[in-house]
Amino acid sequence: MVENPYFLKEGRVLKVVKECEGVFTFHIATEEPAEPGQYNMLYAFGAGEAPITIASVGEGYVVHTVRAVGNVTRSIDSLREGDYLYYRGPYGNRWELERAFGKTLLILSGGLGLAATRWVFERAMESPVKRLIHLYGSKDYESLLYKEFYEKWAKGAEFHITLDRPHPEWKGRVGLITELLKELELEKDAVVFMCGPDPMVKACVKTLEEKGIRAENIYASLERHMKCSVGACGHCMIGPYFVCKDGPVFRYDLIREYFERKEV
Amino acid sequence: MEGKGKGKGYAVSHEGLRKLFDLLSSEYELVGPALKEGVISYKVLRSFEELPFGCKSMELAGYYAVEKADGYFTYVRPSNSLKTFLHPPELTIMRVKRENGKLSFEYEYPDKKYCFFDVRACDLSALKVLDMVFLHKNKNPDPYYASLREKVFIVAVNCTNHTNTCFCTTMGTGPEVKEGYDFLITELDGRFLLEEGSERGRRLLESLENKEEARQEDYEEKERRLKKVESSMKRAFETEGLKERLYGRMEESFWEPVGKRCLACTACTQSCPTCFCFDLLERASLDVSERVRVWDSCFSPSFATLHRFNLRQSVHSRYRQWLMHKFAYWLDQFGTFGCVGCGRCISWCPAGIDLREEVKRVAYG
Ligand SMILES: Cc1cc2nc3c(=O)[nH]c(=O)nc-3n(C[C@H](O)[C@H](O)[C@H](O)COP(=O)(O)OP(=O)(O)OC[C@H]3O[C@@H](n4cnc5c(N)ncnc54)[C@H](O)[C@@H]3O)c2cc1C
Ligand code: SF4
Ligand code: FES
Numbered sequence: 001m002v003e004n005p006y007f008l009k010e011g012r013v014l015k016v017v018k019e020c021e022g023v024f025t026f027h028i029a030t031e032e033p034a035e036p037g038q039y040n041m042l043y044a045f046g047a048g049e050a051p052i053t054i055a056s057v058g059e060g061y062v063v064h065t066v067r068a069v070g071n072v073t074r075s076i077d078s079l080r081e082g083d084y085l086y087y088r089g090p091y092g093n094r095w096e097l098e099r100a101f102g103k104t105l106l107i108l109s110g111g112l113g114l115a116a117t118r119w120v121f122e123r124a125m126e127s128p129v130k131r132l133i134h135l136y137g138s139k140d141y142e143s144l145l146y147k148e149f150y151e152k153w154a155k156g157a158e159f160h161i162t163l164d165r166p167h168p169e170w171k172g173r174v175g176l177i178t179e180l181l182k183e184l185e186l187e188k189d190a191v192v193f194m195c196g197p198d199p200m201v202k203a204c205v206k207t208l209e210e211k212g213i214r215a216e217n218i219y220a221s222l223e224r225h226m227k228c229s230v231g232a233c234g235h236c237m238i239g240p241y242f243v244c245k246d247g248p249v250f251r252y253d254l255i256r257e258y259f260e261r262k263e264v
Numbered sequence: 265m266e267g268k269g270k271g272k273g274y275a276v277s278h279e280g281l282r283k284l285f286d287l288l289s290s291e292y293e294l295v296g297p298a299l300k301e302g303v304i305s306y307k308v309l310r311s312f313e314e315l316p317f318g319c320k321s322m323e324l325a326g327y328y329a330v331e332k333a334d335g336y337f338t339y340v341r342p343s344n345s346l347k348t349f350l351h352p353p354e355l356t357i358m359r360v361k362r363e364n365g366k367l368s369f370e371y372e373y374p375d376k377k378y379c380f381f382d383v384r385a386c387d388l389s390a391l392k393v394l395d396m397v398f399l400h401k402n403k404n405p406d407p408y409y410a411s412l413r414e415k416v417f418i419v420a421v422n423c424t425n426h427t428n429t430c431f432c433t434t435m436g437t438g439p440e441v442k443e444g445y446d447f448l449i450t451e452l453d454g455r456f457l458l459e460e461g462s463e464r465g466r467r468l469l470e471s472l473e474n475k476e477e478a479r480q481e482d483y484e485e486k487e488r489r490l491k492k493v494e495s496s497m498k499r500a501f502e503t504e505g506l507k508e509r510l511y512g513r514m515e516e517s518f519w520e521p522v523g524k525r526c527l528a529c530t531a532c533t534q535s536c537p538t539c540f541c542f543d544l545l546e547r548a549s550l551d552v553s554e555r556v557r558v559w560d561s562c563f564s565p566s567f568a569t570l571h572r573f574n575l576r577q578s579v580h581s582r583y584r585q586w587l588m589h590k591f592a593y594w595l596d597q598f599g600t601f602g603c604v605g606c607g608r609c610i611s612w613c614p615a616g617i618d619l620r621e622e623v624k625r626v627a628y629g
Binding site: 002003004005006007008010043045046047048049069083084086223224225227228230231232233234235237239240242245257261262263264 | 357358360362365366367369371397398402403404405406407410514516540541542543544545546548553555560562567568569570571575576577578581584585588589592593596597
């Protein structure tokens with residue numbers, strides 16, 4: 001008999017960090033091997049499941065950052081150290097980091113999209129990438145994630161943050177991520193990884209192409225409605241692709257036709 | 265003598281069929297067509313008499329009526345499809361128990377042993393398509409589907425009639441049954457040709473009394489009858505190169521006309537023998553929660569919801585998703601069309617939308 005893909009595994013919550021209002025980061029004990037770009041389905045009793053990206057890993061644990069937006073995510077965000085989390089995965093493909101070896105790698109993160117790029121960014125800092133740039137756009141000061149790492153990241157890469165809205169505490173950039181991107185001096189053969197809301201991805205691709213970056217070198221991690229995560233429920237389809245198993249990371253030239261067309 | 269089918273052939277009477285039915289129903293839960301409330305549908309059958317012999321459905325886009333006809337297997341595929349049994353409209357996949365902050369999970373696989381008695385060529389192809397989706401072309405094969413599917417005994421029937429919405433000849437799936445059955449029935453004049461298609465089928469037919477070995481004339485009559493149905497069915501559209509043409513027609517303007525007519529009622533996806541999309545629901549009491557798999561539809565207003573917003577707001581975009589999936593995406597995903605030409609979606613569309621006309625209009629118009 002084949003394995004049950006819906007079977008849930010148990011992981012102890014080792015650590016909880018409050019990132020900002022309604023967003024928590026969890027360290028969950030696991031021995032499950034995973035790759036940057038993949039996600040787990042997290043289960044909440046009586047509520048259901050939600051796909052949540054693997055934000056990073058550590059010795060014997062996996063990191064998930066969850067924003068409470070509905071039943072499942074609210075329930076998960078109420079977990080505390082010592083509680084148990086139930087999940088299945090990892091699912092999906094990975095970022096093709098090796099394509100950026102010896103080249104410039106530009107990472108673009110919008111909002112919670114940073115959770116999906118964090119691990120590959122951390123990996124890239126230890127990889128033979130020639131130049132590493134990471135632009136992170138957040139809607140406001142209050143929503144900034146992973147603040148404790150900024151100093152370290154700024155040492156290992158050209159790491160820049162921009163906020164959509166100004167804030168008295170904020171001394172850095174204010175403006176859309178595309179504005180920051182426009183000013184950037186970029187090699188034409190740079191490889192780009194991005195994750196953010198659909199409109200941000202579209203706007204960034206446009207700017208990148210104006211800079212001579214080819215769609216074949218741009219990768220985007222997409223978010224779609226997911227129920228099964230194993231290519232069986234049909235919810236996550238975009239054109240002929242199942243985001244749950246063919247993605248979530250897509251080479252942009254392959255999905256452009258569907259992604260840029262309205263209501264596909 | 266060697267039959268046109270894979271195995272040996274016999275000729276039996278109406279009584280012989282009854283005998284086979286009884287033999288099968290002693291070992292299997294027998295699913296077959298029956299006339300119920302004016303509609304021929306698949307259901308669990310208790311007796312041979314329930315088979316709708318001598319009934320015939322008259323079907324048009326958005327129209328269905330049952331008439332009398334001369335003969336036995338005079339009807340075509342039933343109104344509902346076999347996915348109802350292998351991919352049930354509602355299935356509990358897991359029971360979750362909560363105790364002291366920890367969860368435990370129980371799941372069992374459905375153990376029903378079905379015999380599908382009277383499967384037409386189009387529906388046999390549909391089973392093959394579902395097998396691709398749930399088993400062969402999926403890295404995570406579905407154990408619920410698998411546990412039901414692997415036990416199924418299939419009695420196929422060659423169509424010697426068709427209805428107006430049938431278009432199996434267009435999709436290359438019928439009316440002749442070619443493979444994937446345990447034994448095959450073809451109605452001849454006053455008798456039935458039985459052809460074995462598997463070891464199980466062979467053993468069953470062998471155990472049957474009062475049968476004759478099929479003669480050359482029986483096979484010739486079968487050919488004649490199949491030719492007759494086939495030649496009376498028009499080819500609705502060209503399938504060669506259809507995928508490529510559709511990929512070139514994703515522009516909204518091609519879909520808006522049908523979007524104006526479609527009610528997004530989901531009747532087509534429900535009646536379709538290959539539409540597999542589902543939702544996972546949670547049915548919870550205080551300490552027990554059931555995870556329930558239910559049919560869903562790309563026409564439903566919440567199907568592609570992201571951040572409280574359905575990505576496919578317009579009805580025409582949902583119709584495009586459905587048709588593109590059936591005739592284009594499906595080929596890239598599973599190596600076969602998602603449509604088998606059974607025509608159910610045409611008969612059961614309350615707006616009378618004829619899928620064949622839409623394919624023609626969009627792809628070749
Ligand atoms: C590959 C992938 C990775 C993700 N990674 C993260 C992450 O790291 N952190 C995080 O906080 N969120 C992430 N999300 C989004 C997260 O899955 C949804 O916010 C979550 O499913 C909402 O579930 P809910 O029950 O709490 O809310 P619901 O009550 O179900 O709904 C809240 C809103 O979220 C939408 N939604 C519901 N289910 C999904 C779904 N399965 N996918 C997308 N949207 C949905 C609903 O349409 C609704 O608009 C990711 C999504 C995907 C597809
Ligand atoms: S579509 Fe073909 S195989 Fe199916 S019921 Fe009609 S004639 Fe028979
Ligand atoms: S989430 Fe079910 S098919 Fe992708």
